[in-house]
Amino acid sequence: ETGVTQTPRHLVMGMTNKKSLKCEQHLGHNAMYWYKQSAKKPLELMFVYNFKEQTENNSVPSRFSPECPNSSHLFLHLHTLQPEDSALYLCASRPGRAGGLSSYNEQFFGPGTRLTVL
Amino acid sequence: AQKITQTQPGMFVQEKEAVTLDCTYDTSDQSYGLFWYKQPSSGEMIFLIYQGSYDEQNATEGRYSLNFQKARKSANLVISASQLGDSAMYFCAMNSGYSTLTFGKGTMLLVSP
Numbered sequence: 001e002t003g004v005t006q007t008p009r010h011l012v013m014g015m016t017n018k019k020s021l022k023c024e025q026h027l028g029h030n031a032m033y034w035y036k037q038s039a040k041k042p043l044e045l046m047f048v049y050n051f052k053e054q055t056e057n058n059s060v061p062s063r064f065s066p067e068c069p070n071s072s073h074l075f076l077h078l079h080t081l082q083p084e085d086s087a088l089y090l091c092a093s094r095p096g097r098a099g100g101l102s103s104y105n106e107q108f109f110g111p112g113t114r115l116t117v118l
Numbered sequence: 119a120q121k122i123t124q125t126q127p128g129m130f131v132q133e134k135e136a137v138t139l140d141c142t143y144d145t146s147d148q149s150y151g152l153f154w155y156k157q158p159s160s161g162e163m164i165f166l167i168y169q170g171s172y173d174e175q176n177a178t179e180g181r182y183s184l185n186f187q188k189a190r191k192s193a194n195l196v197i198s199a200s201q202l203g204d205s206a207m208y209f210c211a212m213n214s215g216y217s218t219l220t221f222g223k224g225t226m227l228l229v230s231p
Contacts, residue, residue: 033218042122043209043221056218088161106153107219109163 003027004110006091012116015081021113023074023091030095032074033107034066037088049074081117088112120145122210122222129227131200138185139195139225141210150214152193154184157207157224166208169193200229 004025013019025032034046048056049068063085065077074091092107121144131137143152154166169177169184177184185194193212197204205228211219 040223042223043211045218048218090161090163092163106165106168107163108165109155112161114161 004091004093004108006089006110006113008113009111010114010116012118013078013081014118015083017081018077018079020078021076021089021091021115023076023110025072025074025091025093025108025110027093027108028071028095029093029108030071031093032068032071033092033094034074034076035090035092037090037112039087043090046076078115081115083117086115086117088114120147120150120212120214120220122212122220124210124222124225126225127223129225131197131227131229133202133229133231134199136196136198137200137227139197139208139210139227141193141195141222143191143193143210143212145191145212145214147214150212152184152186153211153213153219154182154193154195155209155211155221156204157209159206163209167195197227202229202231205229 007022030051032049036044036046045058046060047066052068063080067075090112091110094107123142126140150171152169156164156166167177167179167182167184169186176186181198183196185196207224207226209224210222213219
């Protein structure tokens with residue numbers, strides 16, 4: 001059973017809507033990630049948070065706005081999205097600081113939110 | 119920069135047979151880690167196995183083993199005795215230093231009865 005949950009699991013929104021994706025982890029991890037997975041593309045890292053501080057923004061458009069109020073919760077606020085933003089959005093967490101070379105660098109993923117932008 | 123290449127978009131295997139999923143990588147770092155993840159249709163990414171670049175022995179986890187050939191920069195996943203539940207997308211990934219994971223495009227594995 002995954003310790004990372006994501007809500008909603010499915011979301012359909014118009015280009016003028018504002019919505020938020022939520023990620024919650026109950027594993028005591030300190031690093032959290034947002035990924036975007038589009039069809040036929042590698043997983044794309046969007047944002048990284050270490051101990052609630054954003055440490056990486058992978059050139060993500062400003063219509064995606066992350067928020068990490070505490071080590072257990074991560075949000076992705078969405079506004080004025082485009083149809084090409086339709087994808088599976090995955091959240092992940094990891095013990096300790098992001099990175100480092102060991103099997104403890106294993107990231108635990110949530111089930112994802114399937115987003116469709118009309 | 120790191121790069122992961124998975125050249126097999128799809129693979130078919132019969133139940134109980136072994137299958138090898140290919141992964142090659144490119145990095146200029148001497149120290150790095152290699153990962154394999156499984157993604158069933160439900161969407162969740164499930165960690166399978168890890169190999170450190172300085173590990174002398176190939177990693178094994180149950181029916182999964184990683185065929186690590188450092189000189190060839192390959193890290194193939196071997197699944198022995200395939201099961202129907204193994205049908206899924208499989209992703210190879212790597213990181214080095216404090217970089218985050220870089221993923222390949224994935225291989226879809228279908229296991230038939």
